[in-house]
Amino acid sequence: MKVASLALCLLYTAGSLVQAAPTHNNTxxxxxxxxxxxxxxxxxxxxxxxKTRQTGCTNDNIVKRAEWGSxxxxxxxxxxKAVQCLTTKPAKISKSEAPGARSRFDDWDAVHIKLTxxxxxxxxxxxxxxxxxxxxxxxxxxECGYKGTQPYWDWTLSWQDPSKSxxxxxxxxxxxxxxxxIPNRNGTAISAFGLHAVIPPATGGGCVYSGPFQNHSVxxxxxxxxxxxxxxxxxxxxxxxxxxxxxxFSNQTKPSDVVHVIxxxxxxxxxxxxxxxxxxVHAGGHFQMGGTGIDAFASPGDPAxxxxxxxxxxxxxxxxDLKPEERRNQVFGTSTAFNNPPSANITLDTEVxxxxxxxxxxxxxxxxxxxxxxxxxxx
Ligand SMILES: [Cu+2]
Numbered sequence: 114m115k116v117a118s119l120a121l122c123l124l125y126t127a128g129s130l131v132q133a134a135p136t137h138n139n140t141x142x143x144x145x146x147x148x149x150x151x152x153x154x155x156x157x158x159x160x161x162x163x164k165t166r167q168t169g170c171t172n173d174n175i176v177k178r179a180e181w182g183s184x185x186x187x188x189x190x191x192x193x194k195a196v197q198c199l200t201t202k203p204a205k206i207s208k209s210e211a212p213g214a215r216s217r218f219d220d221w222d223a224v225h226i227k228l229t230x231x232x233x234x235x236x237x238x239x240x241x242x243x244x245x246x247x248x249x250x251x252x253x254x255x256e257c258g259y260k261g262t263q264p265y266w267d268w269t270l271s272w273q274d275p276s277k278s279x280x281x282x283x284x285x286x287x288x289x290x291x292x293x294x295i296p297n298r299n300g301t302a303i304s305a306f307g308l309h310a311v312i313p314p315a316t317g318g319g320c321v322y323s324g325p326f327q328n329h330s331v332x333x334x335x336x337x338x339x340x341x342x343x344x345x346x347x348x349x350x351x352x353x354x355x356x357x358x359x360x361x362f363s364n365q366t367k368p369s370d371v372v373h374v375i376x377x378x379x380x381x382x383x384x385x386x387x388x389x390x391x392x393x394v395h396a397g398g399h400f401q402m403g404g405t406g407i408d409a410f411a412s413p414g415d416p417a418x419x420x421x422x423x424x425x426x427x428x429x430x431x432x433x434d435l436k437p438e439e440r441r442n443q444v445f446g447t448s449t450a451f452n453n454p455p456s457a458n459i460t461l462d463t464e465v466x467x468x469x470x471x472x473x474x475x476x477x478x479x480x481x482x483x484x485x486x487x488x489x490x491x492x
Pocket of ligand 1 (some may be wrong): 225
């Protein structure tokens with residue numbers, strides 16, 4: 114489908130530029146309609162299912178996670194303030210585990226770095242990041258007095274130009290700007306999990322220069338690209354938050370790309386495969402941020418990571434709740450990236466490690482956003 118529509122666009126481009134744009138726009142407008150339809154269907158499902166449940170999650174107490182741009186200026190500022198607060202609280206991870214971690218914010222980055230090879234390209238990817246994100250939201254609330262919820266960045270709204278996104282527009286209600294433009298750069302060679310790629314230079318490349326997080330210190334990593342940080346990325350290597358907003362990759366998170374992953378996959382293995390692959394929407398979100406965000410290990414050093422991963426969790430949730438009975442409890446794979454080194458098959462009883470962030474959690478506690486520790490939905 115993706116290939117077909119791309120070919121169609123190229124065909125039209127060759128024939129007439131005037132016709133190319135509307136064809137493409139129609140495809141994306143249709144895809145957006147489809148996504149809105151699924152979102153509505155999901156809303157209705159949650160509402161109906163909460164009516165009859167015996168667990169503590171009800172329509173009255175369910176937490177609603179909203180798109181960044183739909184929050185008021187005040188709500189966005191409260192979120193930003195809470196994240197900045199987390200960067201001023203002392204780290205809990207031990208100095209021997211992560212000598213470079215300086216703050217509670219860094220705890221999440223450190224744990225992610227330590228577990229990267231277990232929780233990507235494995236059967237733990239979706240479940241791990243769901244709880245990882247929820248623990249972060251909870252820390253903002255419990256440790257920094259945040260009254261709101263974890264917002265998400267809907268990439269499909271800004272796929273044509275991520276610098277226009279309310280997340281990255283550089284205003285004081287954004288998550289900070291692009292990185293400062295550095296001309297004449299080479300691509301960045303990244304490698305992780307035995308995968309190698311060169312990320313070409315895009316529209317920024319330097320430090321975030323306006324809006325919040327201009328002074329944000331990234332203390333850990335890099336692990337996936339040079340110059341590598343000390344102690345396998347867990348040592349102290351303070352530097353600015355770098356971004357390189359890349360329309361070449363936001364083109365990978367179009368509405369039609371999200372429709373593709375939701376509609377054209379029917380089991381968790383295939384969903385994850387399409388979703389997490391380098392040409393999929395998960396990588397598309399990371400690569401279009403560029404800079405700190407392209408490091409598979411240390412990308413949580415960019416505070417926008419959490420908005421991106423909320424959207425990741427949202428798309429999985431939409432997919433799950435289209436056929437909840439069949440899809441919720443599906444597991445696949447093992448707990449090592451590409452099963453290298455080989456590890457045991459994941460079952461619902463597999464315990465997932467969160468290091469210093471929280472005690473281990475069973476997969477069965479992480480399959481539904483309205484069961485186990487969770488009671489939230491995306492609106
Ligand atoms: Cu990750």
